[in-house]
Amino acid sequence: MVTLALAGKPNCGKSTFYKAATMAHAEVGNYPFTTIDANRGVAYVRTACPCTTLKVLGCTACQDGIRYIPIDLIDVAGLVPDAHTGKGLGNQFLDNIRLADAVIDIIDASGSTDIEGNPIDPGTSDPLEEITMLKTELVMWVYGIIEKHWGKLQRQAQQKSFSMTLGLADILAGLSIRSEQITDAERECNISLKLATSEELLRFTEILITHAKPIIIAGNKADVANQELREKLVSKNIMLTSGEAEFALRSATAAGLITYHAGDTTFSIPHPDALSAPQKGALVKIEQFMQEISGTGVQQALNHVVYDVLNYIVLYPVEDEHKFCDGQGRVLPDAFLMKQGTTPRDLAYRVHTDIGNGFLYAVDAKKNMRIKEQSELKNGDIIKIVSTAK
Ligand SMILES: Nc1nc2c(ncn2[C@@H]2O[C@H](COP(=O)(O)OP(=O)(O)OP(=O)(O)O)[C@@H](O)[C@H]2O)c(=O)[nH]1
Numbered sequence: 324m325v326t327l328a329l330a331g332k333p334n335c336g337k338s339t340f341y342k343a344a345t346m347a348h349a350e351v352g353n354y355p356f357t358t359i360d361a362n363r364g365v366a367y368v369r370t371a372c373p374c375t376t377l378k379v380l381g382c383t384a385c386q387d388g389i390r391y392i393p394i395d396l397i398d399v400a401g402l403v404p405d406a407h408t409g410k411g412l413g414n415q416f417l418d419n420i421r422l423a424d425a426v427i428d429i430i431d432a433s434g435s436t437d438i439e440g441n442p443i444d445p446g447t448s449d450p451l452e453e454i455t456m457l458k459t460e461l462v463m464w465v466y467g468i469i470e471k472h473w474g475k476l477q478r479q480a481q482q483k484s485f486s487m488t489l490g491l492a493d494i495l496a497g498l499s500i501r502s503e504q505i506t507d508a509e510r511e512c513n514i515s516l517k518l519a520t521s522e523e524l525l526r527f528t529e530i531l532i533t534h535a536k537p538i539i540i541a542g543n544k545a546d547v548a549n550q551e552l553r554e555k556l557v558s559k560n561i562m563l564t565s566g567e568a569e570f571a572l573r574s575a576t577a578a579g580l581i582t583y584h585a586g587d588t589t590f591s592i593p594h595p596d597a598l599s600a601p602q603k604g605a606l607v608k609i610e611q612f613m614q615e616i617s618g619t620g621v622q623q624a625l626n627h628v629v630y631d632v633l634n635y636i637v638l639y640p641v642e643d644e645h646k647f648c649d650g651q652g653r654v655l656p657d658a659f660l661m662k663q664g665t666t667p668r669d670l671a672y673r674v675h676t677d678i679g680n681g682f683l684y685a686v687d688a689k690k691n692m693r694i695k696e697q698s699e700l701k702n703g704d705i706i707k708i709v710s711t712a713k
């Protein structure tokens with residue numbers, strides 16, 4: 324499953340964002356290090372369900388034509404400068420980033436907490452400093468791991484047959500860093516790893532991180548950020564979010580007070596009379612904020628990372644290409660997130676190893692056409708796999 328980690332300095336709103344995105348419990352508090360052990364839960368990316376445009380009836384896998392596909396979300400403990408040397412909660416938080424495909428760096432857009440997460444006057448800290456801090460800590464953490472093994476790797480590299488890329492890949496496998504990413508970073512740095520100086524190795528690590536753990540920034544607490552800070556972040560293409568507003572909306576939806584689908588730019592109130600005055604007041608404020616930034620930003624941030632940064636597409640395998648359903652008549656029962664470039668055979672393997680092994684051909688159900696084994700599938704494709712395996 325696609326895994327994203329929420330990281331950043333203490334008290335910037337990671338757990339609130341996590342709670343909003345997963346609706347799972349997490350401690351929240353206005354002081355540093357509320358979270359000690361990482362929280363892990365299921366969040367979703369949103370897409371339009373093809374049942375609407377195809378006008379197939381009976382789809383129960385979506386909500387009003389909106390499909391939510393699960394991803395893993397990890398809410399990591401806060402990190403402070405020099406965490407890689409053990410400051411704050413130390414390396415433990417970095418450990419939770421190991422499994423992540425990408426990191427959402429939550430920053431405090433309202434500038435109301437210092438770099439260690441202590442509350443200060445709103446607007447008095449610079450959120451951009453937090454970005455540099457997280458990058459530095461990540462790089463120094465990975466660099467530290469490489470450095471620890473460097474002497475041994477260099478000794479092994481005396482043998483002609485030894486591949487430094489594979490040697491490093493072995494060491495970094497636990498961080499979900501793959502050998503292609505090491506090769507790409509080496510090429511981009513224009514260095515030979517076997518001969519690298521420590522300066523070159525540091526530069527290589529920086530580039531490796533951009534390949535292996537892309538970092539996307541979310542300017543959180545945007546609902547209480549002043550205009551100047553908002554504009555500063557937007558001018559740097561940073562997405563604005565409010566985990567708190569999203570959590571309020573999802574809670575109000577669960578309580579039946581509003582109609583809202585995560586990721587909508589607005590919501591409606593079916594029975595205004597059922598709301599108390601404070602509830603109404605809170606919702607009016609949220610509505611105004613949503614108008615200013617086109618939603619709460621939470622769903623938008625998750626979608627952006629998965630679709631635009633990690634390049635995933637959504638594929639729908641079916642057994643009946645005419646009725647778009649499985650053997651039991653369930654319409655579009657599965658929606659899989661797969662990397663751009665996925666072929667019908669890759670999809671067959673994702674459905675089941677036996678289906679992949681017995682792959683014969685695939686049919687594009689929307690066009691009712693057989694497609695080539697090597698063709699690249701497109702976002703939203705509905706595919707019937709024909710296989711010798713049942
Ligand atoms: N206004 C506003 N407040 C928020 C938002 N997100 C979080 N907060 C508040 O900020 C404080 C910290 O929130 P947490 O979610 O605990 O922050 P954290 O980053 O998980 O903190 P640590 O676990 O200590 O690292 C709490 O008082 C939250 O209510 C937001 O989007 N808007």
Ligand SMILES: [Mg+2]
Binds near residue numbers: 398
């Ligand atoms: Mg927390």
